[in-house]
Amino acid sequence: MLDVLIRGGLIVDGTGNPPYVADLGISGGRIAGLGSFEGAEAATVIDARGLAVAPGFIDMHSHSDLSLPSHPRARSSLLQGITTEVAGSCGWSPAPLKGEVAQTVLKMLSEGLLGEVPSQIAAGADDGSGPAWHSFGEYLDYLDKHGIGVNLYPIVGQSLIRAHIVGLDRRPATPGEIEAMEALTRACLEEGAHGLSTGRSYMPGASSSTAEVVALARVVARYDGLYTSHVKDESGGVVEAVEEAVRIGREAGVRVEVSHHKAIGRENFGKVARTLALMEEARREGIDITCDVYPYSFAQVFSLLGEIPGVTPRGAPDDVRASLGHPEFRERAANEVRKAAARDGKLPGFLASPHHYLIVTAGRDADLEGRAFEEVLGIEPPGTKKGPPDEAWSRRLVDRLADLLLEQDLKLHLAALMSEDDVFAVLSHPETMVGTDAFALDRELGERTPVHPRHFGTFPRVLGHYRRSRGLGDLAGVVHKLTALPARKLRLTDRGLLARGGWADVVVFDPETISDRATGKEPYLAPVGVEWVIVNGVMAVERGALSSDRAGKVLRR
Ligand SMILES: [Zn+2]
Structure with missing residues (x-):
């Protein structure tokens, strides 16, 4: 007896190999097998004839760790077929959260992004309650206890690490402070973080020297963790900024991911040809550096x-x-x-x-x-x-x-503003992955908090607009870019592929109709064509509508 049987779909398994028609069985949260399940019984049967069956999409760059405490069901992510989100991006994460400086940073951040400070962070010393967590591990425990809709791949933000040790001072860290930051980074990794992110143009992390970042990245490298970076400059200085990311990868021996790669401003259009080449050269040198992108030619609204x-x-x-x-x-x-x-x-x-x-x-x-x-x-x-x-x-x-x-x-x-040609050049590079740069939303934010359409549209836009209308590639190749490619970078060995024994993160979509609908003016419009989404073997989206379960897991290091 299977939990779920998906019958007769076009299996696009994530490897990039040609799709084929088969059944897929799910049992105990795992993929029980692919092939013919003639006569098999299942609690839920999905008729997937005419639909594609693929691994759940992996969002390489999100800020969902900031929104999940107040938007736990992750509606905006699930409706577009995302089952795993990398979060703790651009130097920011909701933990560690000890002391007033970190709380101030997170309050400002939540206020800016969500238009409110989640009660879990807002709680103050005044009423003696304090925030809902202090350490990185406590934050992850909090999510486990309350449940989340998607799988979360947590990374710790360097700005939070620096806020704890150096405060908000705009100065280089002292050798003693660097040592203390290394220790705090190590603690976060021990408690479940997969790596470290920097926001090289955001305070307080922006005050760090390259050497200071290299020191922390070395700690990450010792755990075979991932270093992700919102680089120093995404306009005039973008080439030098990517050079710095390469240098950090080289000197620290760490795996590097350049986040939401782009070149802003007309005078910088075309510079991504140079940065993509730079990353290729670095890879030939043995540095594992890649990038991700969101499929829009305008940035944060x-x-x-x-x-x-x-x-x-x-x-x-x-x-x-x-x-x-x-x-x-x-x-x-x-x-x-x-x-x-x-x-x-x-x-x-x-x-x-x-x-x-x-x-x-x-x-x-x-x-x-x-x-x-x-x-x-x-x-x-x-x-x-x-x-x-x-x-x-x-x-x-x-x-x-x-x-x-x-x-x-x-x-x-x-x-x-970015150039559409640049977005296509970055997106179509075979080593580029996709990230929303969004945060999971269950409901609309206040009138005064603008939301980018990428929150609801990213993955359907890649499979619809970019694959069908712009010729991004064949279905198997594009699905690979959204699933197994990021899983490999993230060292997730049992996700990102449809393979017997792997976790059953599955999306069933119509390859002919899948499309984003969200726009700058109407950013909350759900995409179309995503029919079923399964997270850890549990139905999360049924016939395009969200179910009530919170089936996601915190994927601790
Ligand atoms: Zn960023």
């Missing part, structure tokens, strides 16, 4: 409201409108712009390079959507002279930003 120095986007809309319209507020914001420019030698945030951005969503004028932000802003650069912009210019800038927001009913969402 953010609200202009959160980018104006001095604005608190959390207030009631009427209060925010009143602030934006008030001359005194505008004066203050203009001063903030000048102060930041004087301190950092450039304008704050995305204002330093407004020509890299496009408007994704506008609150009132739909014709603004898809337009270059700089052109809509319509303000000449502050000039070529050194030093911060003058008062009049700063005020003109803030006036224009505030007016734009008021005109668009406070809603103007922007994103950095």
